Amino acid sequence: MHRFEYRDGELYCEDVRVRDVVAKYGTPLYLYSRNTFKDHFYRLKEAFKEVRPIICYSVKANSNLAVLDTLRQCGAGFDVVSSGEIFRVQQIGADPRKVVYASVGKDEADIRLALDWGILMFNVESEAELWLINNVAQKMGKKAKVALRINPDVDARTHDYITTAKKENKFGIDLYTAETIFANKRRYPNVEIVGLHIHIGSQIIDTRPYLTALEKVKQFISRIQSYKPRLKYLNIGGGLGIRYKDERPDTADRFAERVLPAIKSLGLRLIMEPGRFIAGNSGIFLTKVIYVKRTPAKNFVVVDGGMNDLIRPSLYKAYHFIWPIEDRARDRMVADVVGPICESGDFFAKDRDLPVVDRGDILAVFSAGAYGFVMASNYNSRPRPAEVMVDKDKVFLIRKRESFKDLIRGEKII
Ligand code: LLP
Numbered sequence: 001m002h003r004f005e006y007r008d009g010e011l012y013c014e015d016v017r018v019r020d021v022v023a024k025y026g027t028p029l030y031l032y033s034r035n036t037f038k039d040h041f042y043r044l045k046e047a048f049k050e051v052r053p054i055i056c057y058s059v060k061a062n063s064n065l066a067v068l069d070t071l072r073q074c075g076a077g078f079d080v081v082s083s084g085e086i087f088r089v090q091q092i093g094a095d096p097r098k099v100v101y102a103s104v105g106k107d108e109a110d111i112r113l114a115l116d117w118g119i120l121m122f123n124v125e126s127e128a129e130l131w132l133i134n135n136v137a138q139k140m141g142k143k144a145k146v147a148l149r150i151n152p153d154v155d156a157r158t159h160d161y162i163t164t165a166k167k168e169n170k171f172g173i174d175l176y177t178a179e180t181i182f183a184n185k186r187r188y189p190n191v192e193i194v195g196l197h198i199h200i201g202s203q204i205i206d207t208r209p210y211l212t213a214l215e216k217v218k219q220f221i222s223r224i225q226s227y228k229p230r231l232k233y234l235n236i237g238g239g240l241g242i243r244y245k246d247e248r249p250d251t252a253d254r255f256a257e258r259v260l261p262a263i264k265s266l267g268l269r270l271i272m273e274p275g276r277f278i279a280g281n282s283g284i285f286l287t288k289v290i291y292v293k294r295t296p297a298k299n300f301v302v303v304d305g306g307m308n309d310l311i312r313p314s315l316y317k318a319y320h321f322i323w324p325i326e327d328r329a330r331d332r333m334v335a336d337v338v339g340p341i342c343e344s345g346d347f348f349a350k351d352r353d354l355p356v357v358d359r360g361d362i363l364a365v366f367s368a369g370a371y372g373f374v375m376a377s378n379y380n381s382r383p384r385p386a387e388v389m390v391d392k393d394k395v396f397l398i399r400k401r402e403s404f405k406d407l408i409r410g411e412k413i414i
Contacts, residue, residue, distance in 0.1 A: 002281040003033040004366065011325040011364055015393040018286065018325045022362050025386050025397065027288040028305035030373050032062075032398075034070055034391040036282035037369075041074045044274060047256035051263060053270040054120075056100050058238045059085045061275030061370040062283065066389050066398035068092045071278070077120070079238070079273035083110045086117065096120070100235065100271060102149060102199070104129075104170055111136045111144075121145040123197040123235065125172055127181060130188055137190035147195030147235055150178050152216040156201030156209045156239065159316050165200035165213065172198070175220055182227040193229065195268070196221070199237025202276060205249045207258045210236065214262040221266065234263065235271035242280040244367045245319045252277075276370040283369025285310050285385075286325070287348075289361045290340070299335035301357055306339030307346040308379040310365060310372050314345040321366040322349055330355035337363070341380050373399075381407055 003014045011018040013033050021031055045055060056077040059068065063085060068078070069092040077098025078089045089099060101114050102123040111133055114122065124130050124146045137144040151172030154165050164171045173181070185193060198213050217234065236259070241249035250258065263270055287305030294300075312318035322337055333356045337349040348365055357363065376384045383402030388395060 001039065002036045003039075004036075004284055004364070006327050009327045011323075011327070013284070013390045016390045016395055018284075018364065019362070021388055021390070021395055022286055022288075022325070024395070025388055026401070027286050027362065028303075028309050028385040029286045029401075030283055030368065030385055030387040031286055032064075032067065032283040032369060032387065032389045034066075034389050037067060037070050037278055038074055040278040040282065041071055041076060043252045044272070044277065045075070047252035048260070048270065048272070051260065051270050053272050054098060056098065056271060056273050057278055058273045058275030059088060060374060062279040062372070063088050063374055064387055064389075064398055065092055066387075066396065067279065068094070070389075079275075083113050086110075086113055086119075090117070100147070100197075100273070102197070102273075106132075108132065108136055112140065115140055115142050115144055121147050121194060121233070123147050123149045125149050127173065127177055130181065130191060134188040134191045142190065144191050145194045146191055147197040147233060148173055148178050148181060148193060149197040149199065150175060150217070150220065152198055152200070152213045154200055154209050154213045154216070156204045157206060158201045158203050158239075158241075159318075161316060162202035163200075164202075165198065175216070178220065179224055182224045182229055185227065185229075193231070195231055195233030195235060195271070197235040197237065197271075199235075199273065200239060202239050203241045204239040205241040205247050207250050207255055210239075210255075210259055211262060214259065218262070218266060232269055233271055234266055234268035235273065236263070238273040238275045238277070240274055240277040242276055242367065242370075244280075245321065279370035281367050281369060283367075283372060285320075285365040285368035285372055287363050287365065289357050289359055289363065291359060292335075292357065299333055301335045301337045301354065301363075303337060303339060303348070303363060305348070305365070305385070306341040306380065306382060307343065308341060308377045308382050309339075309385050310348065310368055311375050311377075312368075312371060313348050314343075315375075320348060320368060322352060322354065322363050323366070324355055324357055325362045325364050327355075330357075332356065341382075378402075378407055383407060
């Protein structure tokens with residue numbers, strides 16, 4: 001569910017006509033619906049309300065300050081993966097006691113910053129990291145709270161690049177090593193292991209891999225009982241899939257219904273780290289048709305947005321629904337929707353059945369709210385797009401379009 005809909009052949013974001021936003025801010029452009037972010041957050045919160053989860057929105061999915069602040073106001077905590085993300089959530093006055101910190105490569109300065117700020121816990125991804133956290137905490141005269149991110153070796157049945165809990169993935173600690181950590185926990189006097197964490201992948205459509213992973217967590221907890229662990233939290237990560245095309249992921253209610261029995265039987269406080277579920281369908285990407293190029297082999301709709309703005313189709317062959325913002329009766333054409341960048345991988349869609357479009361038409365690329373702007377780059381010296389947020393009938397520019405000057409900021413001729 002989201003708040004982008006066609007009314008009388010015109011695309012609206014909440015109560016604002018998208019055409020008017022484009023007229024004011026130009027293209028390429030990211031456009032977000034504030035109330036869709038909220039709806040998704042509350043839907044998850046409501047579905048899990050009987051266990052009062054700590055919902056830590058995964059900042060990497062969309063880290064614009066206005067998005068983070070919207071979710072903070074709803075009561076969200078945050079899942080961060082870098083000092084830069086800590087800096088962002090600090091800017092919006094987030095409560096550090098609702099911040100969890102994953103990433104396989106936290107270095108000393110990152111750990112120091114997080115400890116100093118007083119985050120809820122680190123999600124520790126290796127024994128070496130646990131050593132370093134213990135060491136830094138000792139130097140700072142602190143005790144660091146951590147969850148061990150375990151790698152349960154399950155296949156989340158999603159794209160290879162976003163599968164994270166198979167034993168050949170770089171994430172988490174294998175069960176054997178995790179057990180030895182509990183056995184030797186006295187070696188880490190400045191660390192308190194308060195939880196377990198799993199994150200099995202992203203865009204997961206089928207709840208079963210979660211159940212398999214939870215079963216492994218359960219077995220693991222019973223195996224380590226002799227070491228008297230003092231676990232308080234279970235963090236089940238993010239990964240809930242959304243609808244891009246015709247996927248039928250479980251709704252929040254259905255997901256809760258299926259995983260809650262397993263979670264309740266463990267008696268631990270639940271933490272979740274949803275990113276895409278909240279942000280994915282809360283944003284669209286808008287781009288203008290520059291040319292329609294017909295060749296003997298194919299038709300190409302050349303648009304002013306490129307893979308530097310939205311890389312998901314190029315990187316994962318991800319499907320995004322694309323449609324003109326003015327939906328009038330038109331003939332159909334089959335075309336590749338491509339950007340202006342000098343790479344054959346610069347496309348938003350291949351062989352797509354589309355209404356016949358023309359120079360100047362605006363296309364909406366849907367479900368671009370997560371892993372859209374955050375993965376944008378300046379490749380081909382293209383300023384990154386603006387970001388705009390709609391709240392009912394109000395429109396806010398939440399990130400200015402970059403200028404040519406921004407492109408060379410910090411550079412120097414020698
Ligand atoms: N927690 C951890 C530890 C994660 O690594 C991630 C995402 C999340 C939570 C949030 O996952 P979500 O609920 O959004 O699935 N760029 C890719 C997705 C990469 C996901 C990385 N980790 C894409 O565009 O599909």
